[in-house]
Amino acid sequence: xxxxxxxxxxxxxxxxxxxGALAERLGQPAxxxxxxxxxxxxxxxxxxxxxLAFVATDTTIESLAGLGVxxxxxxxxxxxxxxxxxxxxxxxxxxxxxGVVVPMILGxxxxxxxxxxRHWFSALxxxxxxxxxxxxxxxxxxTDLGRVATPEGQIILGAAVIDDIMGLIVxxxxxxxxxxxxxxxxxxxxxxxxxxxxxxxxxxxxSLVAGRALAPRLFRLASRLHGKGVVFTSAxxxxxxxxxxxxxxxxxxxxxxxxxGLVLEGVPFAELxxxxxxxxxxxxxxxxxxxxxxxxxxxAQVKLPELAGGSVILAMALTVxxxxxxxxxxxxxxxxxxxxxxxxxxxxxRGEVGLIFAGMGLTLKMDGQPLLSxxxxxxxxxxxxxxxxxxxxxxxxxxxxSPGPAPILVLDP
Amino acid sequence: xxxxxxxxxxxxxxxxxxxGALAERLGQPAxxxxxxxxxxxxxxxxxxxxxLAFVATDTTIESLAGLGVxxxxxxxxxxxxxxxxxxxxxxxxxxxxxGVVVPMILGxxxxxxxxxxRHWFSALxxxxxxxxxxxxxxxxxxTDLGRVATPEGQIILGAAVIDDIMGLIVxxxxxxxxxxxxxxxxxxxxxxxxxxxxxxxxxxxxSLVAGRALAPRLFRLASRLHGKGVVFTSAxxxxxxxxxxxxxxxxxxxxxxxxxGLVLEGVPFAELxxxxxxxxxxxxxxxxxxxxxxxxxxxAQVKLPELAGGSVILAMALTVxxxxxxxxxxxxxxxxxxxxxxxxxxxxxRGEVGLIFAGMGLTLKMDGQPLLSxxxxxxxxxxxxxxxxxxxxxxxxxxxxSPGPAPILVLDP
Numbered sequence: 141x142x143x144x145x146x147x148x149x150x151x152x153x154x155x156x157x158x159x160g161a162l163a164e165r166l167g168q169p170a171x172x173x174x175x176x177x178x179x180x181x182x183x184x185x186x187x188x189x190x191x192l193a194f195v196a197t198d199t200t201i202e203s204l205a206g207l208g209v210x211x212x213x214x215x216x217x218x219x220x221x222x223x224x225x226x227x228x229x230x231x232x233x234x235x236x237x238x239g240v241v242v243p244m245i246l247g248x249x250x251x252x253x254x255x256x257x258r259h260w261f262s263a264l265x266x267x268x269x270x271x272x273x274x275x276x277x278x279x280x281x282x283t284d285l286g287r288v289a290t291p292e293g294q295i296i297l298g299a300a301v302i303d304d305i306m307g308l309i310v311x312x313x314x315x316x317x318x319x320x321x322x323x324x325x326x327x328x329x330x331x332x333x334x335x336x337x338x339x340x341x342x343x344x345x346x347s348l349v350a351g352r353a354l355a356p357r358l359f360r361l362a363s364r365l366h367g368k369g370v371v372f373t374s375a376x377x378x379x380x381x382x383x384x385x386x387x388x389x390x391x392x393x394x395x396x397x398x399x400x401g402l403v404l405e406g407v408p409f410a411e412l413x414x415x416x417x418x419x420x421x422x423x424x425x426x427x428x429x430x431x432x433x434x435x436x437x438x439x440a441q442v443k444l445p446e447l448a449g450g451s452v453i454l455a456m457a458l459t460v461x462x463x464x465x466x467x468x469x470x471x472x473x474x475x476x477x478x479x480x481x482x483x484x485x486x487x488x489x490r491g492e493v494g495l496i497f498a499g500m501g502l503t504l505k506m507d508g509q510p511l512l513s514x515x516x517x518x519x520x521x522x523x524x525x526x527x528x529x530x531x532x533x534x535x536x537x538x539x540x541x542s543p544g545p546a547p548i549l550v551l552d553p
Numbered sequence: 554x555x556x557x558x559x560x561x562x563x564x565x566x567x568x569x570x571x572x573g574a575l576a577e578r579l580g581q582p583a584x585x586x587x588x589x590x591x592x593x594x595x596x597x598x599x600x601x602x603x604x605l606a607f608v609a610t611d612t613t614i615e616s617l618a619g620l621g622v623x624x625x626x627x628x629x630x631x632x633x634x635x636x637x638x639x640x641x642x643x644x645x646x647x648x649x650x651x652g653v654v655v656p657m658i659l660g661x662x663x664x665x666x667x668x669x670x671r672h673w674f675s676a677l678x679x680x681x682x683x684x685x686x687x688x689x690x691x692x693x694x695x696t697d698l699g700r701v702a703t704p705e706g707q708i709i710l711g712a713a714v715i716d717d718i719m720g721l722i723v724x725x726x727x728x729x730x731x732x733x734x735x736x737x738x739x740x741x742x743x744x745x746x747x748x749x750x751x752x753x754x755x756x757x758x759x760s761l762v763a764g765r766a767l768a769p770r771l772f773r774l775a776s777r778l779h780g781k782g783v784v785f786t787s788a789x790x791x792x793x794x795x796x797x798x799x800x801x802x803x804x805x806x807x808x809x810x811x812x813x814g815l816v817l818e819g820v821p822f823a824e825l826x827x828x829x830x831x832x833x834x835x836x837x838x839x840x841x842x843x844x845x846x847x848x849x850x851x852x853a854q855v856k857l858p859e860l861a862g863g864s865v866i867l868a869m870a871l872t873v874x875x876x877x878x879x880x881x882x883x884x885x886x887x888x889x890x891x892x893x894x895x896x897x898x899x900x901x902x903r904g905e906v907g908l909i910f911a912g913m914g915l916t917l918k919m920d921g922q923p924l925l926s927x928x929x930x931x932x933x934x935x936x937x938x939x940x941x942x943x944x945x946x947x948x949x950x951x952x953x954x955s956p957g958p959a960p961i962l963v964l965d966p
Binding site for chain 1: 555556558559560562563566567569570571573574577583612613615616617619620623697775778779780781782783785786787789790793794796797800801806835836837838839841842845
């Protein structure tokens with residue numbers, strides 16, 4: 141229903157802009173205000189204002205929000221040079237690896253400590269929910285502060301891509317182990333993990349190599365059509381196509397969108413677009429609507445009673461493990477001049493991947509019992525929310541001291 | 554599913570730009586190519602390429618397309634001055650009235666002639682499917698040719714708004730008559746019609762008067778938030794809110810979007826937006842994606858077998874009645890210097906309202922028989938398609954001779 145979509149857009153955009161502006165007044169990043177405005181909007185049905193309950197569940201709004209975060213990572217990819225990313229490659233790889241392993245161990249220990257009666261595999265699964273960084277929040281803060289192109293920004297972005305692949309591997313191994321009984325299916329689980337890893341690596345390397353070779357030619361061809369908006373639309377089509385392809389191989393769509401941004405580095409947009417237009421400027425009105433929509437919608441997904449009903453101590457312990465675990469990443473930064481604490485803070489937010497893991501834990505069974513109880517699930521949701529909300533002010537605090545260059549991407553029209 | 558949305562966006566945007574560019578090469582408006590590319594895409598499932606069948610039915614894509622035509626009419630409203638519209642008010646009123654009555658009479662006669670066995674009310678209902686102009690196509694062609702602000706453009710736009718209200722009245726009367734038996738419910742039907750008319754007129758007058766008084770103040774207040782993109786987002790929120798309100802009183806959402814454009818006439822965007830930015834330029838990237846999406850999606854809705862299966866003679870006769878009937882409008886143009894034929898041609902396209910009527914005709918029953926058979930429904934669909942496809946080349950032909958001023962709205966980035 142278009143009328144539902146219209147009402148939801150009015151409510152979400154108004155909440156996003158009010159929350160964002162208020163947060164900026166208080167010296168916080170706009171994204172924090174958008175998230176909290178979303179939480180407030182999502183809590184309205186609890187207070188008897190039921191008319192807006194569909195805002196959090198409408199599938200069209202969900203898709204629009206999904207396009208928002210895809211556009212955000214596309215913009216971040218456009219602002220990133222592949223050569224810069226390669227330079228910090230070793231740091232990014234180490235950061236990602238440590239950022240997966242250490243939080244998983246800490247989460248496992250939290251599980252062993254607070255859930256003594258449960259199977260050790262449940263505790264390991266709980267640890268796995270802590271492993272994947274959600275780069276959306278960090279990308280947004282870096283974008284707003286104009287720090288995408290800094291060494292820290294590049295390390296975080298590179299690590300986030302590798303992190304997503306590692307998350308896939310962990311997911312495949314866990315699902316294989318749980319499916320066949322921990323001991324029996326060991327071999328099959330590792331083969332499955334090798335297959336998903338191969339597909340993911342092949343996608344990233346393949347799309348970058350083939351895309352960078354073909355894109356300039358294809359865009360020249362497209363520009364010869366002389367149609368209105370052909371070049372701009374071609375850029376969006378590239379973004380959407382690679383986001384889809386990433387999802388098809390099991391990666392997050394945003395990894396494909398980021399790759400699309402890198403692919404278009406060699407396309408001479410200054411020649412191909414009507415004079416005076418820059419691709420970034422053309423994307424900006426689209427993203428200035430859809431990106432805040434993503435974050436306010438993310439906030440509206442939070443179900444406060446579920447959080448309150450969860451095991452509060454478990455939620456706190458998991459959050460501490462999640463934060464401390466990613467600070468270990470800082471030790472892995474081998475790039476000179478890169479601020480280690482910034483990298484550690486930037487890796488804190490957990491997002492959809494943690495929730496996907498937790499959702500699987502509700503349905504997967506070991507010895508006839510679900511891997512995660514509903515209380516444990518709620519604790520994971522609380523951890524995701526807390527790590528998400530804590531990151532923008534922390535990054536702002538760390539980066540605020542030394543003003544960076546002029547913003548590379550300005551989301552403001 | 555975000556992956557469905559991504560694939561559909563890739564397919565629809567590629568088809569739209571290829572079709573649009575090809576049409577422009579052939580000297581035709583881009584919108585004709587977009588429509589036909591959509592028809593081709595919609596026909597793929599028939600040829601065994603079933604993977605893209607969801608493109609025409611996905612609800613998210615449908616909503617995005619709906620937002621596209623809403624944005625188009627918002628842009629057209631922004632390019633329109635209320636004073637200019639008032640100047641041609643009498644012409645617009647006469648054009649709308651004659652454009653509703655004459656096609657309805659002609660359609661009734663076609664029904665009486667080709668369907669001799671049916672109840673007279675079925676023939677009248679068939680006539681009613683011909684009464685409402687769909688302004689999307691004409692607005693797009695006028696926009697592309699930079700003719701929105703001409704007297705002809707203003708008459709067509711004004712008439713389209715009045716036409717939508719008259720369509721509502723006819724719909725209310727028809728539904729009332731069919732519901733209660735033609736003779737018995739006569740009184741109730743007219744009361745129902747008076748109520749919907751009152752609501753619609755109240756909405757248009759109320760939103761214009763209150764909106765134009767409040768908008769400048771509200772936008773100044775919003776701009777004081779100093780948030781990124783607040784002013785631009787406020788404009789979109791105004792558009793979406795009025796589109797929603799229009800639908801809530803039974804009008805088409807595009808009437809509300811057009812009204813929103815008129816409401817914002819007095820807002821000093823040049824002061825409120827960051828320097829150098831114009832609202833039209835900020836809207837352009839959004840609309841250059843979503844507007845073609847609407848037209849290619851509209852084309853993809855066409856079900857070719859349904860058309861082929863319909864009564865071909867009835868379809869032809871209805872199409873002729875639809876075209877000839879709206880040419881009578883030309884006689885009603887009392888504004889000096891306005892080209893009558895342009896107005897007549899611009900009123901030709903029928904759209905969703907005709908289809909809504911036809912859909913009701915399938916379910917409403919009189920004497921235990923549906924008002925329209927499935928063959929008659931298909932004939933109405935064929936009439937909608939033919940009047941839609943024929944208008945862009947006709948308008949281009951009529952307007953192409955005398956080059957207008959520089960385009961007011963350029964949809965091209």
